[in-house]
Amino acid sequence: MRKRVSPGESRAAAVAAARELLKSEGAAAVTLQAVAGRVGRTHANLLHHFGTAAGLQRALAEDIAQTVAASIEGVIKQRRAGQATERDVVDAMFEAFRREGAGELIGWVALTRQREALEPVIATIERIIRTMRALGDPRPVDRMTLALTLLAIGDSLAGEEVARACGLDRGAIREVAATTIEALAGSPLRD
Structure with a gap:
C-alpha cells in the first residue's frame, strides 16, 4: 500500500x-x-x-533557477562584504550551471521550442541585474551578466570537449570569462 x-x-x-x-x-x-x-x-x-511534460520541465527549471540564483547571490553578497572576490562570482556561476545541469536543461528546452519553461531562468537573471543596479553598481551589469551567463551555459554543455579540441584546459573558459567581464566593466576584476 x-x-x-x-x-x-x-x-x-x-x-x-x-x-x-x-x-x-x-x-x-x-x-x-x-x-x-x-x-x-x-x-x-x-x-x-x-x-504536460513542458509543465514538469518548467517546474524543474524553476527549481534549478532558484538553486543557481541562491548560489550566485550568496557569493555576490560575500563579495560585497569583502569575503569573496569577483573571480569567486565567476567561478560560482560556472560551478552552479555545471553542477545543477542548468545548461543542458536550457539547451533542451530551447531545442524543443518549449521556451515558456525558461521563464524562471529569465526571471532570475532579471532579478540579479535589478539587485546589482539597486545597490548602485555603475558597471554595465546587464552586458556582464549576459556574457557570463552565455559562457557558463556553453561551458556546462560542451566546455570540456571544446577546450580539449582547442588544446586547452577546461579552466581556460573561466579565464576568457574573467577577461570578457573585465573588458565590459572597464576595469580588472578584483582578486
Missing part, C-alpha cells in the same frame, strides 16, 4: 526525481513516465500535478 502524500510533497518528489534524471541521464531522459517510475506514481498522477 502506498503512503499518502500531500500534493506539494508529491510535486517536490517529482521535481527532485527529474533533477536526478537530468544529472545522471540528461535532459532527454526527463519524461513524465520516467519521473513517475522513479517516484512510484503513475503517469496520470504527474499529468495532474504538471499538466
Whole structure:
C-alpha cells in the first residue's frame, strides 16, 4: 500500500526525481513516465500535478533557477562584504550551471521550442541585474551578466570537449570569462 502524500510533497518528489534524471541521464531522459517510475506514481498522477511534460520541465527549471540564483547571490553578497572576490562570482556561476545541469536543461528546452519553461531562468537573471543596479553598481551589469551567463551555459554543455579540441584546459573558459567581464566593466576584476 502506498503512503499518502500531500500534493506539494508529491510535486517536490517529482521535481527532485527529474533533477536526478537530468544529472545522471540528461535532459532527454526527463519524461513524465520516467519521473513517475522513479517516484512510484503513475503517469496520470504527474499529468495532474504538471499538466504536460513542458509543465514538469518548467517546474524543474524553476527549481534549478532558484538553486543557481541562491548560489550566485550568496557569493555576490560575500563579495560585497569583502569575503569573496569577483573571480569567486565567476567561478560560482560556472560551478552552479555545471553542477545543477542548468545548461543542458536550457539547451533542451530551447531545442524543443518549449521556451515558456525558461521563464524562471529569465526571471532570475532579471532579478540579479535589478539587485546589482539597486545597490548602485555603475558597471554595465546587464552586458556582464549576459556574457557570463552565455559562457557558463556553453561551458556546462560542451566546455570540456571544446577546450580539449582547442588544446586547452577546461579552466581556460573561466579565464576568457574573467577577461570578457573585465573588458565590459572597464576595469580588472578584483582578486
